[in-house]
Amino acid sequence: MGLDLIILGAASATPTSNQFTTAQLLKMREHYFLIDCGEGTQKQLRRSKTKFSRINHIFISHLHGDHFFGLVGLLSSFHLLGRTAPLTIYGPPKLKDIILTQFRAAGTFTSYPMHFVVTQHKVPQVLVDTDAYTISSFPLKHRIATTGFLFKEKPLKRTLNKEVADAHGIPVCDYHWIKDGKNWTNDDGEEVQNDLLTSDPPKPLSYAFASDTMYTADTAEYVKEVDLLYHESTFCEDKKARAKQTMHSTAAQAATVAKEAAAKHLLIGHYSARYADKSKFEEEAKAVFPNVFAARELYQYRLEHSGIKIKSLAPEKNEK
Ligand SMILES: [Zn+2]
Ligand SMILES: [Zn+2]
Structure with a gap:
């Protein structure tokens, strides 16, 4: 048992020669969930040796390009690979139009049914509810309509x-x-x-994804006592004014949310390219909330009640 989170991209704004923009794969109770889909996500999925076809749900937090510019490419590849299983995409209202316009312009269609579920950015919303888990969205405070996502396992039988x-x-x-x-x-x-x-079954686990947002006390309320919180930390304290202006967070603000939510662990990411050394993010967050990890691309974070185990999924250098 346990949740596996694979970081596919942890940079903000633009991809660079060695960094990808936001995308994560969550494995929960044998199901695969893709969260955001920055440019190059499908390449990162391949490099992490993830079986694409197992993704049946994709969650898009907002329509800034660094969170969904990889989506149409991935959807197109699903078609070219002959996918037939239905796919559900959760995201802001205009997402469906954007994707369908691209497919229509190319005179193409998908080999599989594609369903869109519109997320609300002003109130929390249950998106998926099964015997095994619930997935809901919650509002964030950013320049455009943005939501986070909360994934919660349900208790297992004895x-x-x-x-x-x-x-x-x-x-x-x-x-x-x-x-x-x-x-x-x-x-x-x-x-x-x-x-x-x-005997008692393993206790359920939970994961919250808070993508682009400025600090708001509401976030902690939505993710109370979550086992693992991912919260963006685009800047360090030296750019606190810039964080406010662009409606992003600093590492210390991300840590404040984790502390206020009484989260068990915090993962930070969405780093601005202006920081070459990422250790400063971790250092500043740790001063507020000790149990913090700085997200690294192509690393898997295995969450169990006993803690987090981190493993590299990066292919060997000579592997093509
Ligand atoms: Zn972003
Ligand atoms: Zn954004």
Whole structure:
């Protein structure tokens, strides 16, 4: 169990020779979710060896190019690769028109059904609700309509101890009830208590993605006690005035949101290209909130209750 977050791009504004703009892949309960899709996202997906076809949901925070200029290319590749599975794209109102205009102008169509769900930028909104998880959007404060996204696992059923179940001769068809917490009664009317047959399941985990935004106390309210918060930190404290003017955040402001939300871990990114050394972001955030990581591209952040494990997914240098 656990959530895996792969950082595909962590830069703001423009891609550079060695940096990509915002895109992340979240793996939750066997499902793949793409969050933002900056230019070059599909190349990064390939480099991270992610199976494209497993992405059935794409979430776009806002319509600044550094968050969605890779989308039409990715959608087109899905078509060229012969995808047939439906794809749902969640994003601001004009996203559908932008994408469909491009496809129409090229006289093309997609081999798969594409659904668009419009996000609200003024109120939180539940976008997906299944037995396994809920995904919702929440408002952010940026120059144009922008939302963050909150991914929450739902509690699992109790974990069956198969050895104990076998020792009592419990048939497989009764497992379902036992995992729901019910006691089991044998043919002689003897009851076996559920706590002998099962143990507590792993606690659900949650991830919040707060893309471009200036500091606002509301963000902490929307992501209260989240296990992992990604919050943009475009600037360091030396450019605090610039952050305010462009409606972005500093590393210390991102850390303030994490602290106010009582988040367990903070991941920062969306770095301005004017900073060659990224360690300053981490340093400034750490002074406010200790449990911080600076997002690095093509790294996987595995979130478990015990903490975060970080692994590089970057291909070997001689690998094509
Ligand atoms: Zn941006
Ligand atoms: Zn933006």
